Amino acid sequence: MDEPKLDRRRLDVLRAIVEDYVATQEPVGSKALVERHNLGVSPATIRNDMALLEEEGYIHQPHTSAGRVPTDKGYRLFVDRLTNVKPLTQAERRAIHSFLDEAVDLDDVVTRTVRLLAQLTRQVAVVQYPSLTRSAVRHVELVGLAATRIMLVLITDTGRVEQRVVEVGPIEETALAELRARLNAQIVGSRLAEVPALLEDFARRQPADGQPANRPAPSAVDALCAVLLEMIVEQREERIVFGGTANLARFGHDFPDTIHPVLEALEEQVVLLKLLGEATAPSLLTVRIGRENELDQLTSTSVVTTGYGRGEDTVVAQLGVLGPTRMDYPGTMGAVSAVARYVGRILEQA
Amino acid sequence: MDEPKLDRRRLDVLRAIVEDYVATQEPVGSKALVERHNLGVSPATIRNDMALLEEEGYIHQPHTSAGRVPTDKGYRLFVDRLTNVKPLTQAERRAIHSFLDEAVDLDDVVTRTVRLLAQLTRQVAVVQYPSLTRSAVRHVELVGLAATRIMLVLITDTGRVEQRVVEVGPIEETALAELRARLNAQIVGSRLAEVPALLEDFARRQPADGQPANRPAPSAVDALCAVLLEMIVEQREERIVFGGTANLARFGHDFPDTIHPVLEALEEQVVLLKLLGEATAPSLLTVRIGRENELDQLTSTSVVTTGYGRGEDTVVAQLGVLGPTRMDYPGTMGAVSAVARYVGRILEQA
């Protein structure tokens, strides 16, 4: 499991290299290392260690006679074994609380979370809306807009609201009320994933009993169910928003080549989805470093994500940040995880 | 009114300079001009004209022995007098229609519009959500979530849906229905700007008549009205979304200095609001060039905006694009105006 060749001091050297490189953005040499960290040995010794670290693929030399730069593998080891998530300062904590507490609805929570994350980490923030499929139905509302048109509003327990206008045959207000009541009785409280089955059931049982005056036409019910289904299925493609792109411009002057593809990638929902990846509990951070990302456009960036949800256990969506591989991992990880936890608590209250 | 010193040929020269510079992004010299446009005179003549144009402030020479570059004033003249909005190609038109026709709800319309504009103009697109204040109430829905909690949903005729959860005293389902009906009767169809007055009226008339069993408590009504008011007032700060930032990266390699402030500006709602400025009819384009923008961060960009709304006359919001001053004005203006018109038509149908 362990690479036996890396004894304690060598790991310290790697950690020091990562820290210095992240701080200065410049290749770090042996002399600078011993000056800034008290490693208790001479530069020459460090050089030997560095040669070994390079041989093992943890660091890399842009050219002879330059300092060393961590490789993706080096960052990986750093993240896995050489550091811990850095807890936020009291001030940062307070900032999160006061900023998110002011949110008035789900949209607002998401928007604020993006801004908060971007500001806290000084990187690009990515937040997924609570997934429709993973949440449950809180209420379905039918609103008669005109004689033959009704608006269908779906409200989930995460506060998400989706609406759609449906053209149906003529329908009485009383029939509408009756339908609303029955529909809600059938599906409220269910997870969205279960709704399709329930709806089918609902539509099937429909024409069975007779009391025609007070009842909507079967065709209308069918139309409604169809649209409701469509909403759930179509919206399964989740909405994701991002912000803080200005922070991209702070990174290296190795510019257009690296920033352009990233911006392009961010604008594609599909890419964002892949970026956030599979669900993980709020306490579990996923860190994907450089080429660990499947997307070519993002091979020089790292992505730190985690799940969030109502409380600690039910995960409804993901959030995280994206930055250059040379990012402050401990700080970023601390911020992401703290924000995720607090957003979860906010959702719980709502 | 006219600058008499600028005869026909000089204007042609200016137009040619703008066109070439936009195409090549490089200062354009006299020789290149006569080669690419058949002006019928020699380079020497053009040089004289250019000297004059420079004297008048329409063009500018980065340094002796470089070609000329249009100034903001030059672009202004170009936009005002030397060009017409370029109509879209048939293919572009079709693209707009098919892309926007697929939108399922307001969110979708806006998102799609942003992407469409960004793609069409290859610049940054900015779209404002239909303003709440300028639209009218289509329906208010009250949904009982629990014994003491109701969800208030406001639906406007532009398809916008806002919802908020309100904590009220215990309230019966029948009382809720009664309140819903009365509230809708009072405010449906009114413009949002008028709603505050109507609500005050509504709340005042409230306790007057008695039929207590079936009626919600006055305190509950007050709470509801307060929240409704808040929604309207708070949401008066309009939502604006943008996209296509990747296109920023295509512009000059005079980079970080120019792209960073722009990205920063875009992330501030306040700035975006200023950017879109006051309402204009869909047929009227606003073009703000370089320093004509009030914002320091945007003095090297141009902004092309227009209003859009249900049909041609009622403007509900603005949309437009932002790019470098060296943009293809005729093409951009054509795209912006075509998209605005079509979005208006979509809203009309919805």
Added chain:
DNA sequence: GCTGGCACTCCCGTCGAACGAGTGCCAACC
């Protein structure tokens, strides 16, 4: 196994020369 010394590599900034695009001006031309 650590250390100091030393030769070596290679990046980077500076300098100067050659180059070339583009100009402004002027005298000549129509």
Added chain:
DNA sequence: GGTTGGCACTCGTTCGACGGGAGTGCCAGC
């Protein structure tokens, strides 16, 4: 008077040479 060709001039850009400096690898000694 407007237009033109010619010409000297300016100035940014490119290229190669050069020196300084940071950093390394290696080796001999402790």
